[in-house]
Amino acid sequence: MNSNIKEEVTILFAGDSGDGIQLTGSQFTNTAALLGNDISTFPNFPAEIRAPQGTLAGVSGFQLHFGSIELFTPGDSCDVLVVMNAAALKANLKQLKKGGTIIANTDGFDSKNLRLANYPDGINPLENESLDNFKVTLIDLTKLTRECLKDSGLGTKDMDRSKNMFILGYIYWLYNRNLDNTIDFLKAKFKKRQDLIDANIKVLQAGFNFGETCESTATIEVKPAKLEKGTYRSIMGNQATALGLIAAAQKSGLTLFYGTYPITPASDILHELSKYKNHGVKTFQAEDEIAAICASIGASFGGSLGVTASSGPGIALKGEAIGLAFMLELPLVIVNVQRGGPSTGLPTKTEQADLMQALYGRNGEASIPVIAASTPTDCFDAVFEATRIAVEHMTPVIFLSDGFIANGAEPWKFPKSSDLKEIKPVFAKEYTSENKEKFLPYKRDEKLSRKWAIPGIKGLEHRIGGIEKEHETGNISYDPDNHEFMVKLRAEKTQKVADYIPLQAIDSGKDKGKVLVLGWGSPYGAIKTAVKSLISEGYEVSHAHLRYLNPFPKNLGEILNNFDKVLIPEINDGQLVILIRSKYLKDAIRLNKIKGLPFTVDEIKSKIIEIYPN
Amino acid sequence: MNVETNIQKPLTAKDFTSDQEVRWCPGCGDYSILKQVQSVLPEIGLKREEIVFISGIGCSSRFPYYMETYGMHSIHGRATAIASGLKATRPELSVWIITGDGDAMSIGGNHFIHLLRRNFNVNVLLFNNEIYGLTKGQYSPTSPAGKITKSSPHGSVDHPFNPLALTLGADGTFIARSMDRDPKHLREILLRANKHQGTSMVEIYQNCNVFNDGAFEIFTEKSSKKNETIFIEQGKPLIFGENNDKGIKLDGFKPVIVDLKSDNVSENDLWIHDENDRGKASILVRFFDNHQATGHLPRPFGIFYQEDRSCYEDDFKMQIEKASMEKENESLDSLLAGRNTWTIN
Ligand code: SF4
Numbered sequence: 001m002n003s004n005i006k007e008e009v010t011i012l013f014a015g016d017s018g019d020g021i022q023l024t025g026s027q028f029t030n031t032a033a034l035l036g037n038d039i040s041t042f043p044n045f046p047a048e049i050r051a052p053q054g055t056l057a058g059v060s061g062f063q064l065h066f067g068s069i070e071l072f073t074p075g076d077s078c079d080v081l082v083v084m085n086a087a088a089l090k091a092n093l094k095q096l097k098k099g100g101t102i103i104a105n106t107d108g109f110d111s112k113n114l115r116l117a118n119y120p121d122g123i124n125p126l127e128n129e130s131l132d133n134f135k136v137t138l139i140d141l142t143k144l145t146r147e148c149l150k151d152s153g154l155g156t157k158d159m160d161r162s163k164n165m166f167i168l169g170y171i172y173w174l175y176n177r178n179l180d181n182t183i184d185f186l187k188a189k190f191k192k193r194q195d196l197i198d199a200n201i202k203v204l205q206a207g208f209n210f211g212e213t214c215e216s217t218a219t220i221e222v223k224p225a226k227l228e229k230g231t232y233r234s235i236m237g238n239q240a241t242a243l244g245l246i247a248a249a250q251k252s253g254l255t256l257f258y259g260t261y262p263i264t265p266a267s268d269i270l271h272e273l274s275k276y277k278n279h280g281v282k283t284f285q286a287e288d289e290i291a292a293i294c295a296s297i298g299a300s301f302g303g304s305l306g307v308t309a310s311s312g313p314g315i316a317l318k319g320e321a322i323g324l325a326f327m328l329e330l331p332l333v334i335v336n337v338q339r340g341g342p343s344t345g346l347p348t349k350t351e352q353a354d355l356m357q358a359l360y361g362r363n364g365e366a367s368i369p370v371i372a373a374s375t376p377t378d379c380f381d382a383v384f385e386a387t388r389i390a391v392e393h394m395t396p397v398i399f400l401s402d403g404f405i406a407n408g409a410e411p412w413k414f415p416k417s418s419d420l421k422e423i424k425p426v427f428a429k430e431y432t433s434e435n436k437e438k439f440l441p442y443k444r445d446e447k448l449s450r451k452w453a454i455p456g457i458k459g460l461e462h463r464i465g466g467i468e469k470e471h472e473t474g475n476i477s478y479d480p481d482n483h484e485f486m487v488k489l490r491a492e493k494t495q496k497v498a499d500y501i502p503l504q505a506i507d508s509g510k511d512k513g514k515v516l517v518l519g520w521g522s523p524y525g526a527i528k529t530a531v532k533s534l535i536s537e538g539y540e541v542s543h544a545h546l547r548y549l550n551p552f553p554k555n556l557g558e559i560l561n562n563f564d565k566v567l568i569p570e571i572n573d574g575q576l577v578i579l580i581r582s583k584y585l586k587d588a589i590r591l592n593k594i595k596g597l598p599f600t601v602d603e604i605k606s607k608i609i610e611i612y613p614n
Numbered sequence: 615m616n617v618e619t620n621i622q623k624p625l626t627a628k629d630f631t632s633d634q635e636v637r638w639c640p641g642c643g644d645y646s647i648l649k650q651v652q653s654v655l656p657e658i659g660l661k662r663e664e665i666v667f668i669s670g671i672g673c674s675s676r677f678p679y680y681m682e683t684y685g686m687h688s689i690h691g692r693a694t695a696i697a698s699g700l701k702a703t704r705p706e707l708s709v710w711i712i713t714g715d716g717d718a719m720s721i722g723g724n725h726f727i728h729l730l731r732r733n734f735n736v737n738v739l740l741f742n743n744e745i746y747g748l749t750k751g752q753y754s755p756t757s758p759a760g761k762i763t764k765s766s767p768h769g770s771v772d773h774p775f776n777p778l779a780l781t782l783g784a785d786g787t788f789i790a791r792s793m794d795r796d797p798k799h800l801r802e803i804l805l806r807a808n809k810h811q812g813t814s815m816v817e818i819y820q821n822c823n824v825f826n827d828g829a830f831e832i833f834t835e836k837s838s839k840k841n842e843t844i845f846i847e848q849g850k851p852l853i854f855g856e857n858n859d860k861g862i863k864l865d866g867f868k869p870v871i872v873d874l875k876s877d878n879v880s881e882n883d884l885w886i887h888d889e890n891d892r893g894k895a896s897i898l899v900r901f902f903d904n905h906q907a908t909g910h911l912p913r914p915f916g917i918f919y920q921e922d923r924s925c926y927e928d929d930f931k932m933q934i935e936k937a938s939m940e941k942e943n944e945s946l947d948s949l950l951a952g953r954n955t956w957t958i959n
């Protein structure tokens with residue numbers, strides 16, 4: 001059998017949301033990852049759970065970029081487009097590279113499907129010359145699947161459900177993969193239905209065999225990537241956030257209490273955490289967003305690690321309570337998995353438009369630390385760090401993720417628990433004959449943070465609240481000078497965190513140069529790929545990526561001044577750029593995209609070239 | 615305050631009094647409630663450090679500052695939600711929620727009903743003064759229709775909440791009413807509330823002498839109290855009136871007032887109070903007539919309903935213990951590794 005070797009491939013699986021697209025995509029991802037490819041994925045969900053079948057609104061996509069080289073994005077465009085119906089082709093054809101491959105399920109191109117996809121009467125793109133620039137493989141999935149299962153005793157509905165396994169088997173054949181991982185998965189998934197296990201495996205194998213027997217095309221070999229040595233797993237951002245929280249709780253010796261209310265795209269963190277009750281994880285599905293954060297504040301008051309999570313609309317509801325946590329000076333981690341806004345906005349699409357909300361979305365002067373993750377695996381490290389700051393500095397901290405990295409997957413060289421830093425809460429001590437110091441709830445240490453005094457400890461009875469309080473005693477105070485003093489003290493406390501975080505590093509490129517691309521959050525991969533590629537073409541361009549958005553690392557101003565120009569790409573209408581301009585008086589240039597979609601590498605490259613000083 | 619010397623001596627009300635100056639208006643009903651709570655706590659026998667008072671916003675919500683226990687004065691309507699998180703993680707603490715008619719019935723209505731259905735083992739003291747005091751006199755969700763206030767100069771067109779009917783509707787497991795002007799009764803109710811395993815909801819009629827003076831006068835003044843109130847006790851017939859001469863009888867599902875002297879009825883024919891009877895409780899919480907209406911029923915005080923049902927925090931804890939036992943040895947390392955790994959050499 002002849003086989004072509006390729007460094008990287010992008011496949012886009014597309015079909016009805018009921019076609020099992022996400023499952024097919026994630027199965028191929030896991031298998032690719034297990035065989036040592038680098039991977040980056042981008043699931044793209046329709047807004048409706050089950051939009052009318054066959055329509056453009058109902059198209060669900062899963063883009064997978066895998067390769068033998070290091071990859072940082074799910075790919076600007078795809079090499080292979082797998083479509084289950086006409087709508088899927090219509091919605092995604094523009095994503096396919098010239099000369100790319102289309103694998104189409106012919107059964108999804110009958111007159112009804114063509115009409116639903118808004119093709120003119122009598123026009124079938126599979127039958128005219130419109131796809132002449134592409135390699136097209138046609139498979140009648142329904143017919144072949146039913147044929148394969150005709151003796152299984154299953155009804156047609158059950159039979160048709162496994163047709164995604166046929167396509168998966170075929171793609172496995174195309175890329176020289178074996179079926180073991182998916183067979184194991186099927187066995188676990190249908191544990192109680194042997195008939196479904198048998199049927200799905202049979203169809204999977206049939207798909208694989210179909211490739212082998214037809215041999216319509218050469219198979220493609222993508223060798224394992226030369227990633228850093230070590231043991232890896234594949235992980236999605238929301239999973240990494242969940243594990244980061246569990247790890248941080250264990251490393252701080254605290255019980256994790258996760259109070260939340262279901263919301264897209266943050267709910268998967270709840271689903272993940274609720275599986276780990278055996279690690280003492282307490283998940284609380286509250287009656288609303290406000291109750292979710294308030295219950296977490298109650299848990300923190302009681303000495304647990306209180307965490308709450310939501311997406312932008314929910315964070316808006318939590319605003320007052322975040323202010324309370326700020327006044328109480330209790331540890332609290334607030335996770336915001338951002339989505340398209342404002343209001344309900346685009347629930348299933350990505351955006352980074354809640355940065356200003358994180359920094360300023362409260363009444364009064366309530367500046368709290370803000371940390372952002374840049375990749376799916378970085379969610380683990382970044383939320384661990386957010387927890388460290390919350391606990392060690394006795395403050396609420398906002399952790400920003402977004403729909404793109406929350407649902408995207410990549411290989412993760414996971415840490416050993418012994419390599420993770422200890423997190424050290426500072427508790428107030430019981431009043432005894434040795435410890436006679438009078439307890440003052442708002443007495444501060446060198447970090448300007450107070451001690452955590454947990455109910456149940458004798459002699460530390462105290463009252464805290466949202467009303468302005470007197471310095472150190474915490475008693476209610478309306479004294480004008482005290483208020484000004486306290487407002488400034490709390491602001492200074494947050495800024496003080498800068499003494500306890502690493503200096504900003506340059507991710508790619510030199511310390512000085514013509515253009516610095518300064519990013520934050522999920523555009524990381526696209527910026528990195530663009531900058532690396534331009535460096536190899538001789539451009540003096542560098543990339544720095546901010547994890548700490550409040551306070552900024554202390555050397556950020558210095559870094560900005562080492563470049564002639566600063567470019568800030570954001571999936572919003574320009575937020576970090578405003579902060580950088582106002583704080584450093586630097587004439588930073590903006591690059592914005594507000595389409596609910598991540599940047600492509602090309603978009604960033606062209607902008608750098610456009611602004612590049614001659 | 616010297617802690618060590620307190621170990622030997624039994625605690626007194628003074629030990630539960632913080633050093634903060636009490637700032638309610640002189641004559642406010644809150645004072646008497648504070649005093650009762652401070653004097654009941656030593657009797658309950660808990661240590662100060664085991665008790666937490668959590669309040670929302672409103673006049674009554676200053677309460678925690680005056681208690682020498684742990685306390686939190688939180689934000690409007692959310693004390694119930696904060697207490698839920700605390701109780702879920704620290705079930706051994708004695709948690710008291712201090713709230714008002716605005717705090718619990720209006721802005722915090724949602725958390726209030728969910729607290730009740732989950733049945734956390736906490737005590738809710740709802741200071742009902744039928745007015746917004748802290749914001750200086752607007753009508754509240756418990757103000758009677760037609761109430762003239764600063765924000766309703768033509769009279770409120772809102773239909774008021776009946777807090778106890780709401781509590782029963784939300785499956786509350788302990789439902790009681792008392793008043794600031796009857797310290798003895800309040801004290802008994804507080805003791806019972808504390809004993810109950812589950813959410814104990816105690817509505818306390820509290821006089822706001824500045825913005826709604828005399829709202830409950832008819833129930834508290836000597837001249838009208840006997841005829842307008844009925845004090846219910848477990849196993850006892852429903853009797854009230856100037857000379858204990860009136861009773862309440864159930865005519866099917868309809869409560870009727872009978873004259874014990876002239877109507878030819880004996881105590882045996884009367885409604886016998888049974889705290890555990892949900893059906894009767896649902897009629898009793900509806901004794902909520904306007905006292906100007908002719909033939910209106912007296913307003914009941916006491917424990918309307920009590921039921922044993924498992925508490926959220928216990929089920930929550932049990933689930934975690936069970937899961938921990940089943941997968942005892944899963945380490946953080948195996949969790950981080952997940953099920954499928956590969957190695958690059
Ligand atoms: S306004 Fe009314 S409720 Fe508030 S403290 Fe004064 S008297 Fe009491």
